[in-house]
Amino acid sequence: MRWFLTVLGVLFGITVFLFLDYALPSRQTVRITNTYNRLTDIGANAIFYASADAGTVQNAAGQRDVRFIDTVRPNGRPYVYRNEDTGWIWPPYFKYDSSNLHAQATDRKSTSANPEWVSVTSYGWRVSWLSIYPNAISIRSVAGPDVRPFNWPAVLILLVLGVLLFMLWRMWNQFHERSIEPAIRSADEAWDRIDAQADAARDRARGRVSRWWDWVRGR
Incomplete structure (x- = not known):
């Protein structure tokens, strides 16, 4: 019985850690390379996208028009964000300005020859093989690629x-x-x-x- 309670406690701890790791905001310093809309298939990974209560619309084929922000990290690796409203549902970021954020991201696009570095606050995971993207919450300019704003x-x-x-x-x-x-x-x-x-x-x-x-x- 004791080993069962131990295993149950470990599984509960892992679940809480994963939950917090997904839902808590994170900040990354990146360079924005592109912004666009894409008709995206929403299927088994629907839990990682905005709920219909947030104003999202899907067609009969289960596709949704989603905004994306392409970025590059200081180490040169690409990192892609989605840009969706959260509304009043979980997680409670009360985000309704995805259009404004898209405009800000487009205005901050830069090249490697003349980079403009920004700090993107987001929540969620980036899992390429499941087509899961973190949701960008806010963008603000930083002085350079080495700046790491405190995640207060x-x-x-x-x-x-x-x-x-x-x-x-x-x-x-x-x-x-x-x-x-x-x-x-x-x-x-x-x-x-x-x-x-x-x-x-x-x-x-x-x-x-x-x-x-x-x-x-x-x-």
Whole structure:
């Protein structure tokens, strides 16, 4: 049973880590090379795209017109973002300005000969073989490719989550001390009483059997 709880705890920890890694904002310094719209097939990976509640529209073939932002990292590797509204649904970024962000990204396009570096705040993963793209949230210019803006939104969210977890832990400890432990002690005492009564009944039964056997042998 103990190994099962250990495995369950490890799986729960991995799930929480992946959830936070996907939902929390991240910041990357990149150079924008292109912006465009593309008719994209939405299928098994639909969970990684905006929900229909955010105003997205798909045709009968399950295709959606999605904005994309092509970028290049300082190490020369490409990195592609999608640009979709999130609306009031999860994750709660309340993004409604994908059109404005597309215009900002287009205005900041540059070449390797005359680069303009920007910091893109986004959430999500980039998985090429599943056609999964992080969703860009905001763009701002930085001085150069070595600039790494501090990701204070993610730190702030983690601090708030940490405080909430600490409060839940304290509440659970108090509940355990005030309710669970007395119930366990009461159950143990009741079991001890039942056990003692069973022992007494067994001793009385043995006594009766012993007296009866002595009477039989005496005849």
